[in-house]
Amino acid sequence: TQLLEQSPQFLSIQEGENLTVYCNSSSVFSSLQWYRQEPGEGPVLLVTVVTGGEVKKLKRLTFQFGDARKDSSLHITAAQPGDTGLYLCAGEESNYQLIWGAGTKLIIKP
Amino acid sequence: EPEVTQTPSHQVTQMGQEVILRCVPISNHLYFYWYRQILGQKVEFLVSFYNNEISEKSEIFDDQFSVERPDGSNFTLKIRSTKLEDSAMYFCASTRAGGTDTQYFGPGTRLTVL
Numbered sequence: 108t109q110l111l112e113q114s115p116q117f118l119s120i121q122e123g124e125n126l127t128v129y130c131n132s133s134s135v136f137s138s139l140q141w142y143r144q145e146p147g148e149g150p151v152l153l154v155t156v157v158t159g160g161e162v163k164k165l166k167r168l169t170f171q172f173g174d175a176r177k178d179s180s181l182h183i184t185a186a187q188p189g190d191t192g193l194y195l196c197a198g199e200e201s202n203y204q205l206i207w208g209a210g211t212k213l214i215i216k217p
Numbered sequence: 218e219p220e221v222t223q224t225p226s227h228q229v230t231q232m233g234q235e236v237i238l239r240c241v242p243i244s245n246h247l248y249f250y251w252y253r254q255i256l257g258q259k260v261e262f263l264v265s266f267y268n269n270e271i272s273e274k275s276e277i278f279d280d281q282f283s284v285e286r287p288d289g290s291n292f293t294l295k296i297r298s299t300k301l302e303d304s305a306m307y308f309c310a311s312t313r314a315g316g317t318d319t320q321y322f323g324p325g326t327r328l329t330v331l
Contacts, residue, residue, distance in 0.1 A: 142260070144320070150252075150260050150322075151260070152260070195322075197322070200324075205306075205308075205322070205324055205325050206324060207321070207322040207323075207324075209321070
C-alpha cells in the first residue's frame, strides 16, 4: 500500500503570512488531488494535478505536482482567516483508488 | 501506521442487484462515515454512525441504503437494489472522537452499475 505523508499536521499563522503544505510519497501516482474539508462535511475538491511538474493556481493558492509525480505542495499567499480549515491531499493509484494524507489543520489568525 | 481499508476496490453489478461495500475502520475509532463521489462531481456525505446507530444521514441515504457494524471491526454499506445512478466511488472514513476530529479516509470502492 502506498503511503502519502502530509506535513505539517497543524499550522497556525497570522493573517497575511505565506505558507506551504507538503504531500510526499515514495511511490508514483497517476494524479494527485487536494481537498479542503469543513467540520461535519465531506472533503471538497480544490484541484487535481496530473502531469509531472504541473502548476495550478486557484486565486491565492498554488498547487504543484513534483516532476516524478511522487510529491505535491500547496502554497497559500497572504493567508486570510477564511482559509482556515483542514486541507487533505489524496493520490490516485492506477486502479482509481485514492490514498489519503492525514491532513493539515490550518488556522489563520486575524 | 493504522489505516482504513475498504473492499472490494472495484465492484461491478447489474441494475437491481444488492451490493455490500465493506470497510474496516481504524481499530480505536468510534465514529464511522460513508461518502460517495460520482465521477467528476464533489464528494457527498451519506451517513455517520456511532454507538451502533445512525447519527446523521443525508437525503441521498434513502431506504435503499443501510449500514451495519456486524462485528467489532467491519462497517458495511448495503445498497438493496442498485440503480445506474448509484455508480460512484464510495469512501469510508473513521474518526476517534467525532465532531471536528480528523477523519481518516479509506481508499474507496468503485461501484459500477450496468
